Amino acid sequence: MSCLVSEFVISTRGKGTYEITEQVAAGVARSRVESGSVTVFVRHTSCSLILMENADPSARRDLEKFFEQLVPENTSWFEHTAEGRDDSTSHIRSVLTRSSEVIPIANHEMQLGTWQGIFLFEHRRAPHRRQVVVTVIGNALDSGAANR
Amino acid sequence: MSCLVSEFVISTRGKGTYEITEQVAAGVARSRVESGSVTVFVRHTSCSLILMENADPSARRDLEKFFEQLVPENTSWFEHTAEGRDDSTSHIRSVLTRSSEVIPIANHEMQLGTWQGIFLFEHRRAPHRRQVVVTVIGNALDSGAANR
Amino acid sequence: MSCLVSEFVISTRGKGTYEITEQVAAGVARSRVESGSVTVFVRHTSCSLILMENADPSARRDLEKFFEQLVPENTSWFEHTAEGRDDSTSHIRSVLTRSSEVIPIANHEMQLGTWQGIFLFEHRRAPHRRQVVVTVIGNALDSGAANR
Numbered sequence: 001m002s003c004l005v006s007e008f009v010i011s012t013r014g015k016g017t018y019e020i021t022e023q024v025a026a027g028v029a030r031s032r033v034e035s036g037s038v039t040v041f042v043r044h045t046s047c048s049l050i051l052m053e054n055a056d057p058s059a060r061r062d063l064e065k066f067f068e069q070l071v072p073e074n075t076s077w078f079e080h081t082a083e084g085r086d087d088s089t090s091h092i093r094s095v096l097t098r099s100s101e102v103i104p105i106a107n108h109e110m111q112l113g114t115w116q117g118i119f120l121f122e123h124r125r126a127p128h129r130r131q132v133v134v135t136v137i138g139n140a141l142d143s144g145a146a147n148r
Numbered sequence: 149m150s151c152l153v154s155e156f157v158i159s160t161r162g163k164g165t166y167e168i169t170e171q172v173a174a175g176v177a178r179s180r181v182e183s184g185s186v187t188v189f190v191r192h193t194s195c196s197l198i199l200m201e202n203a204d205p206s207a208r209r210d211l212e213k214f215f216e217q218l219v220p221e222n223t224s225w226f227e228h229t230a231e232g233r234d235d236s237t238s239h240i241r242s243v244l245t246r247s248s249e250v251i252p253i254a255n256h257e258m259q260l261g262t263w264q265g266i267f268l269f270e271h272r273r274a275p276h277r278r279q280v281v282v283t284v285i286g287n288a289l290d291s292g293a294a295n296r
Numbered sequence: 297m298s299c300l301v302s303e304f305v306i307s308t309r310g311k312g313t314y315e316i317t318e319q320v321a322a323g324v325a326r327s328r329v330e331s332g333s334v335t336v337f338v339r340h341t342s343c344s345l346i347l348m349e350n351a352d353p354s355a356r357r358d359l360e361k362f363f364e365q366l367v368p369e370n371t372s373w374f375e376h377t378a379e380g381r382d383d384s385t386s387h388i389r390s391v392l393t394r395s396s397e398v399i400p401i402a403n404h405e406m407q408l409g410t411w412q413g414i415f416l417f418e419h420r421r422a423p424h425r426r427q428v429v430v431t432v433i434g435n436a437l438d439s440g441a442a443n444r
Contacts, residue, residue: 001149001150001151001297002297003297003331003332003433003434003435004331005331005332005400005401005402005407035151035152035153036151036153036283036285037187037283037285039333039398039400041398041399041400041407042409043407043408043409043412044409044411044412045347045348045349045409045411045412046349050243051193051242051243051247052193052239052242052243053193053194053228053239056228056230058227058228059228059235059236059239061227061228062225062226062227062228062236062239062240063236063239063240063243065225066219066223066236066240070218070366071362075362077358077361078358079354079357079358080349080352080354080355080357080358082352087355088355088358088359088362091348091349091355091358091359092358092359092362094347094348095346095347095348095359095393096244096392096393097243097244098246098394099347099397099412100397100398100399101247101248102187102189102248102250102398103189103248104153104187104189104281104283105153106153106281111153111189111191111281112191113190113191113192113193113279115192115193116191116192116193116247131409133400133402133407135332135333135400137151137285137332137333137433137434138151138285139151149297149298149299183299183300183301184299184301184431184433185335185431185433198391199341199390199391199395200341200387200390200391201341201342201376201387204376204378206375206376207376207383207384207387209375209376210373210374210375210376210384210387210388211384211387211388211391213373214367214371214384214388218366244392245391245392246394249395249396250335250337250396250398251337251396252301252335252337252429252431253301254301254429259301259337259339259429260339261338261339261340261341261427263340263341264339264340264341264395285299285433286299286433287299
């Protein structure tokens with residue numbers, strides 16, 4: 001068994017979804033893990049993670065517009081507005097999605113479905129630098145046989 | 149330590165919740181893991197996973213009806229409708245729930261609460277065959293002593 | 297590699313968010329895991345887990361109020377009301393948030409961001425005793441070198 005924790009930064013240009021599948025796959029490739037799982041984690045409460053349809057961008061436009069309507073910025077009773085009108089909306093949208101995603105690994109590759117991409121969902125209007133932690137745990141290539 | 153990745157398929161009859169607790173428990177039983185965790189993962193973006201009250205079916209009917217109202221199919225501004233009026237709704241409902249669930253294992257058994265069941269939540273109108281990956285990681289029965 | 301599963305109970309005073317970061321950190325400290333991940337899990341379907349802004353309580357008040365409006369207790373068509381008007385709302389709010397959170401560990405510490413706290417989100421009006429399971433998996437301090 002083996003475990004590798006690494007981190008990367010993604011710079012966002014404000015609200016939207018940003019694919020990070022390649023960066024996570026690179027973390028898996030760097031590990032020697034042949035079968036196991038990878039956990040992706042964002043160290044923030046105003047952006048989040050989703051697995052989403054990765055082919056047609058219109059699916060993500062619908063998703064982003066849906067969240068604008070579900071948690072609207074012009075909510076009159078929000079108290080927590082110190083950092084702007086996107087303050088409470090960012091935290092609530094994060095809670096409604098995920099701070100971590102766990103994806104299985106087999107044959108040294110993530111077992112994502114054909115249409116699944118990993119995306120960082122930025123909820124802030126302003127550009128941000130977001131820290132993403134990648135944790136790979138499982139049977140290593142050179143020690144796996146002993147564990148099976 | 150030990151790790152076992154397996155997969156099963158569940159055939160859905162269209163929209164609704166389908167209990168898969170037994171199939172996941174079988175994956176745990178096949179592993180030699182005595183304490184650790186099991187990750188359940190769906191390889192799709194138009195169905196998802198939930199942990200839900202497993203006793204009274206009316207709880208699940210309320211849940212399913214709630215999602216029909218929260219993300220309605222007749223949303224006029226949806227762009228992503230190539231696969232039908234359940235296209236964007238399926239992706240959005242998946243994002244609002246989960247693609248993976250992680251459940252602890254102790255004494256070689258999942259530590260679900262009394263009323264917790266694992267369900268696949270199908271968001272498509274048509275029947276589908278859904279791939280579910282089960283990853284068990286932890287102390288194995290015959291090697292656990294050395295790890296404690 | 298090492299794995300440690302432990303459990304603690306948190307007594308809630310009814311609806312609201314209760315920080316449990318310290319209890320989870322104690323579970324990580326008790327393990328010998330230097331790098332890996334910790335999974336937090338609630339054994340219930342009427343409370344849930346979130347990672348949330350931990351500094352300004354107004355962020356949590358907005359969140360709690362938002363959920364009261366998103367899944368209102370006075371929904372006329374709810375069938376599942378055997379345990380009161382907070383019955384279906386509790387399950388639905390759990391499904392919209394999380395039953396588990398996975399947080400990476402490096403340098404023997406959880407890699408939470410500066411403003412991230414782990415909270416139990418109680419959806420029931422009445423006080424409850426909630427069981428939380430903490431699973432730590434990763435490279436142990438005294439065996440880590442062999443695994444890298």
